[in-house]
Each structure stands twice: as structure tokens, then as C-alpha cells.
Amino acid sequence: MMGKEETVVYTNPVGGMTDIGDPFVLKDGNRYYMFATSVPSIGFRVWQSDNMVDWEDKGLAYDINEQIDQWATGDFWAPEVMKHNGKFYMTYSARNHDGHLQISVAVSDDPLGPFKDVSTEIVKEDGSYIDGHIFVEDSTAYFYYVKDCSENIIDGNHVSQIFVQKMNDDLTSLIGEPKLLLEPDQDWEGVGGDYQWNEGPFLLKDNSRYYLMYSSNYFASEDYGVGYAVADNPLGPFKKAEENPVLSKDLDHGISGPGHNSVTTGLDGKTLYTFYHTHTYPEAPSGDRQMNMDRLYFKDGKLKIDGPSYSEQTITVTGGN
Numbered sequence: 001m002m003g004k005e006e007t008v009v010y011t012n013p014v015g016g017m018t019d020i021g022d023p024f025v026l027k028d029g030n031r032y033y034m035f036a037t038s039v040p041s042i043g044f045r046v047w048q049s050d051n052m053v054d055w056e057d058k059g060l061a062y063d064i065n066e067q068i069d070q071w072a073t074g075d076f077w078a079p080e081v082m083k084h085n086g087k088f089y090m091t092y093s094a095r096n097h098d099g100h101l102q103i104s105v106a107v108s109d110d111p112l113g114p115f116k117d118v119s120t121e122i123v124k125e126d127g128s129y130i131d132g133h134i135f136v137e138d139s140t141a142y143f144y145y146v147k148d149c150s151e152n153i154i155d156g157n158h159v160s161q162i163f164v165q166k167m168n169d170d171l172t173s174l175i176g177e178p179k180l181l182l183e184p185d186q187d188w189e190g191v192g193g194d195y196q197w198n199e200g201p202f203l204l205k206d207n208s209r210y211y212l213m214y215s216s217n218y219f220a221s222e223d224y225g226v227g228y229a230v231a232d233n234p235l236g237p238f239k240k241a242e243e244n245p246v247l248s249k250d251l252d253h254g255i256s257g258p259g260h261n262s263v264t265t266g267l268d269g270k271t272l273y274t275f276y277h278t279h280t281y282p283e284a285p286s287g288d289r290q291m292n293m294d295r296l297y298f299k300d301g302k303l304k305i306d307g308p309s310y311s312e313q314t315i316t317v318t319g320g321n
Contacts, residue, residue: 006317008051008267012309013290015047015055018280021219021289022078022131022200022260025052025275026088026111032264033111034275034291035061035079035090044079044092046112051267052293052315061113062090062106071104071120072096078131078200078260081111084141089171090115091132091143101128101148105172119172127151131260134171135203135234141167142234143174144181144201144212159183160197162214164235181236182214182229188245189216190223200226200260203234204272206298212238213274213303215259220285222249224257226276228303246305247276253310256282257289263296267317272296274305 021037032052038045039060046061062079064070072094079092090106103123106115123129128148135142143165149158162182165174184196200215210231217223227244231237247258261276274296277289294307306313 008053008315008317009312010053010293010315011312012292012294012307013278014053014293015049015291017047017055017057018290019288020045020291021277021287023275023277023291024078024080024262025264025273026081026083027264028083028088028111030267033081035081036277036291037077037079037287040076041074043076044090048112051317052264052273055291058112061108061111062092062115064094066114067117069117069120071117072102075101077101080133080262082134082136083111084134084136084171088115089134091134093130093132096121101130101150103129103132103145105132122172122174123178124174125178131199131201133201133203134167137205137234139169140234141169141171142203143167144203146199146201148199149195149197157193158195160199162198162201162212179235181212181238182240184216186216186227186240186244188223188225188227188248190218202262204263204303206303207301208232209301210234210238211298211303213261213263215261216245217257217259219257219259220279220287222251222256222279222282222285224259224285225249226259226261226305230301241302243302246303247274247308250308250310251282254282255308255310256285258292258308266295267315271316273315274307276308278308 043062075095149160225245226247229238256279279285
């Protein structure tokens with residue numbers, strides 16, 4: 001017997017928060033948690049929701065002042081949280097006392113925190129590193145991260161590149177040598193500029209293929225957007241989609257710089273949604289950003305997003321059978 005289908009409606013932006021960036025949404029049970037670049041001087045706030053649309057600020061999830069080793073001085077950016085072996089692991093980047101950006105791992109028994117550092121500055125190569133992302137498959141953990149353009153100079157240009165390494169079982173250290181996966185090489189990515197970006201990696205799997213989403217261009221530019229690349233293995237090689245970008249500006253509808261996304265499962269337990277930021281003030285893009293969401297799906301081997309949307313959208317909550 002068919003039950004009554006329930007729906008939730010929303011119009012971007014969602015959540016009501018501004019002055020954030022890099023929204024990462026974790027689903028645990030029937031509840032959602034959003035972590036973002038939000039208090040860059042000391043750490044990260046967390047928001048909670050039961051429907052992906054209405055969000056409650058639950059305060060600081062991570063605070064450098066509460067850590068035993070106060071290794072970082074600021075620029076707390078792009079937190080991501082995953083559940084692994086019953087605990088919640090946060091990866092984030094911040095600036096160390098030597099002035100370099102580095103990535104660390106913190107853990108908590110509760111997605112609301114408090115998160116405590118368990119492994120700091122895990123990338124052991126020279127340079128600055130940001131945007132750590134963990135993907136686990138068949139008990140093997142893969143760590144995707146960005147060598148930041150602030151210190152990565154190639155042929156006289158500052159270039160951000162995406163790398164991958166395997167991780168150990170407790171997600172506290174990297175294994176083997178870094179493997180370069182992506183760097184700016186498509187026209188929409190501003191190739192030829194003094195500064196070039198491929199950043200914000202997020203990996204998805206569909207029908208035995210791996211889709212590595214990433215953002216390109218300057219975060220405070222209207223041209224900031226999202227592309228993806230495809231591989232048959234989490235370690236690559238990845239080939240960028242010809243139809244990139246899959247999220248880009250729509251200034252006629254007030255959408256500037258849609259980017260740095262994460263993906264989670266919807267209220268029906270199967271539909272995928274991507275969360276991303278756009279500039280709060282499209283006429284003056286900056287680090288003040290707001291959260292948006294749209295449906296993501298795969299069709300004929302391609303990753304597609306119903307967005308960036310600006311009109312009312314519908315989310316299916318349940319569908320009885």
C-alpha cells in the first residue's frame with residue numbers, strides 16, 4: 001500500500017547564515033550537521049538541521065584555545081567531518097607559527113564537538129596545504145588535498161594543485177608519496193593568470209567510477225565555480241569533464257561565485273544534494289558567503305547538478321510503499 005509522500009520546499013540561499021564559506025554537510029542518522037569556514041581566527045562553528053533547510057547554530061565545534069598543542073595562529077579554513085569507527089574526524093587547514101598553511105586532524109565522540117586534535121600538520125612536504133578531504137573504501141582511506149598557490153610557484157605563476165595519498169587506518173597520518181591529480185588546464189579555470197586554482201576536492205563514486213569534484217578561480221571572484229574529473233580508481237588518473245564547469249555564476253539572478261561544495265544524501269535516504277557557497281553580496285564578492293543546496297545526480301556517466309537554483313525547489317522526505 002502506498003503511503004503519503006511528504007515534501008519540504010526551499011529557495012536558495014538556505015540556513016540564514018552569512019559570512020561563512022566552504023560548507024561541509026554531514027548526515028548522521030536522520031540529522032544533518034554543517035561545518036564551515038566561520039571563525040577563521042580560532043576555529044569552526046557547527047549548525048544542526050533535521051531537514052537540510054532550517055539550520056540552528058550550535059556554537060563552536062573546534063577551538064584552538066582548547067587544544068593541548070596550540071599549533072596554529074589563524075586562517076582556520078574548510079573543515080570537513082566524517083564518521084569512522086564510531087568517532088567523528090575533522091580535517092581542517094590553518095596557518096602555523098612559521099606562516100605556512102597546514103592540515104590537521106581532530107576527533108570527537110559527538111558531531112557537535114568539542115573536537116580535539118589528534119594529529120597536526122600531517123602533510124610532511126614543504127609548502128602550504130589546504131582543503132583536506134577523506135574518502136574511505138574497502139577499509140582503505142584516501143586523502144585528497146591542495147598544495148596552495150601561495151607558495152607553489154610553477155613557471156613564474158602561483159598554482160594550486162590537487163594531490164592524493166593513502167592514509168593509515170586511524171586517519172592520523174599519510175602513507176607513501178604524494179600523487180598529483182589535477183591542476184588548472186581548462187580555459188574556464190583562468191589558465192595563463194598569475195594565480196591559478198584547483199581546490200576544494202570532494203570524491204564521489206557511481207557505478208564503479210570515481211568523480212572528483214573541485215573548485216577553480218579566485219574565491220572572491222564572480223567566476224569561482226565547480227568542475228569535476230572522472231577516473232576508474234581513487235588514485236586516478238582523472239580526466240576532467242569537457243562540460244565543466246557544472247556550477248557557475250548567474251549574475252542576472254544574483255548568483256556569484258558558486259563553489260567549494262560537499263555532497264550528502266537527502267531526507268529520502270537516496271537522493272544526492274550538493275551544498276556550496278555563493279557571495280552574499282554579488283556586486284562586491286568577498287569572503288562573506290552564504291550556503292546553497294541543489295540536487296546532484298549522474299546520467300550517462302556524467303555528473304549533473306540542478307543548479308545553481310534561485311527559484312523554489314522541492315525535497316522529497318518520504319515515499320511510502
